Amino acid sequence: MTTSPLLIVVGGTDPVYRGYCVEQAAAGYPIALIDTKSPSWAHHLVADHEVADIHDVDSVVAAGLALAERHRVAGVVTWDEYALVPTAALVERLGVPGNAVEAMTACRDKARSRRLFAEHDVPSATSTRVTSLEQAREAALSTGFPVVLKPSSHAASIGVIRADNIEELLVAWEFASAGAGEQGPEGSGVLVEEYLAGPEVSVECVTHQGITTALAVTRKEVGFAPYFEETGHTVDAADPLLPEVAPVAIQAVRALGVTSGIQHVEMRLTATGPRIIEVNARIGGDRIGTLVRLATGLDLPRIAADVACGRQPDLTRTAHTTAAIKILYPPASGVLTARELSADADATCPWLHEVTWLRKVGEQVALPPAGNLDTARVGFLIVTDDTAQETRARLASLTDDLTLTVTR
Known part of the structure; x- marks a missing residue:
């Protein structure tokens, strides 16, 4: 038994994207x-562990109770989107x-989120849950094109696609419903939503x-339309946008009944003001926590642990x-035959x-739509500078010297 109260971490041990969270x-x-397998790279950081299905409530609760029999437990945290409900249990x-x-x-069921946003006057998007192509067609015509189709309880832009007209709706429905077949149990079906135009x-x-x-505010780059693949993020400690978007984010968190932890609140800056896309009740992906620490000194994993x-x-x-951060994608799908960057992360x-x-x-x-986060991304670069403009210039100079070659 540990002498000090112990923090239970549920999942989120991917060394590339979440390793820094475990370390901090x-x-x-x-x-x-508590994870799906015994700790490997993080074994030296872990006082104890239990193997469980981290997306299953009963499995996580049983594992946590087993740890509580051996240790005093001070708290429980996760940064895995699909483990949020089991962790809360x-x-x-x-x-x-x-x-x-x-x-x-x-938070997990985007249809329920939309209803709560509407009840609490949180600016969001018109949304209809559907279970068939015919229902999707009716919802799209009622909402007005363009529309966005997305699974109700997925993450990482899986199954999210835009349709600009009725002809594109069939392809969009097939893509979104395929993603919905693998979504979490908190929601069901596909949402047909108003497209929110703006950064x-x-x-x-x-x-x-x-x-x-x-x-902090994270400015995002999104590519591969009509899909919504995130290709980069920028955090500026002096971002003048924070006072404008903070009240909307706080209002959205409150509307969902969230009372604790870290939240990654996504929104679009539309012509009528900021409007909420969704609230993720955990640290943002794509190393956003690293960007926040570099830009502001705020340690999100440690803050999450303290809370x-x-x-x-x-x-x-x-x-x-x-x-x-700039996420590197290949020029085409195929076999990666060359990858080279002239600069190195060193004293120079x-x-x-x-x-x-x-x-x-x-x-x-493999690029979208055939590819996913695991197969489409070749790597990423993280840089800093005094201003957002200078930081983006650093990234542009690096990518200009980047060689990525693919043979189809």
Whole structure:
């Protein structure tokens, strides 16, 4: 048994995208892990573990109770979208700080989110849940083109597609309904929604004891239309947009009944003002937590751990710069035959914080719609500079010197 109260981490151990979360939480607390397999790369960070299906409520609760028999538990946290509801169930069972199952279900089920947004006057999008192509057609005609189709309870833009007219709706329906077949159990069917035109951003928030604070704005790059593949993100500590979008993000978090943890609130900046896409009740993906730390000094995984354990988080900014990530995609689908970047993340390029390759030469790569996050991305670059403009210029210079070759 650990001498200090222990933090249980449910899932989220992918070393590339979530490894930093485990490391930063473990720097502040002894941690136990509930995951689908025994810890590998993170074994030296973990005081104990249980193997469980992290997307199943009963499995997670049983694993958590087994850990609680061996340790004093201070809190439970996850940054895995599909483990939010099981984690909330464990929180309730152990009586530690955290969100209610109902609130996490409201975040996961986008149809329920839309209803709650409407009830609380949160600016959002017109949305209709459908289960057939004919219903999708009726909803699209009622809403007006263009429309967006998406599974009700998926993530990472899986199954999300835009249709500009009735002719495109059939292809969109097939793509979205295929994604919906693999979605989480919190929602069902496909949503046909009003397309929100305008730049996409997210607001990174923390909620402690029911009080939400907006910490940073993430400006997003989205590509591969009519799909919504995220290709880059920028966090500027001095972003003037924060005062405008913060109240809308906070209003959305409150409407869903979220009272604890980190929230990644996605919205579009439309001609009528910011309008909510969705609220993800966990740290944003694509290393957004790393960007927030580099730009502001705010450590989102440590903040999440503190809140989960009932402690007041430290929200003192210790940096005032800009950080950005560029996600590298191949020029076409096929076999990756060359990948080369002239710069290295070393003392000669202190502004280049990380170069990570996700695909090796000789491996197959596939762009959307055939490809997904695992097969489409070749790697990513993380850079910093004083301003957003300078940071984007750094990324542009790197990508100009980048070689990615694919043989079909």
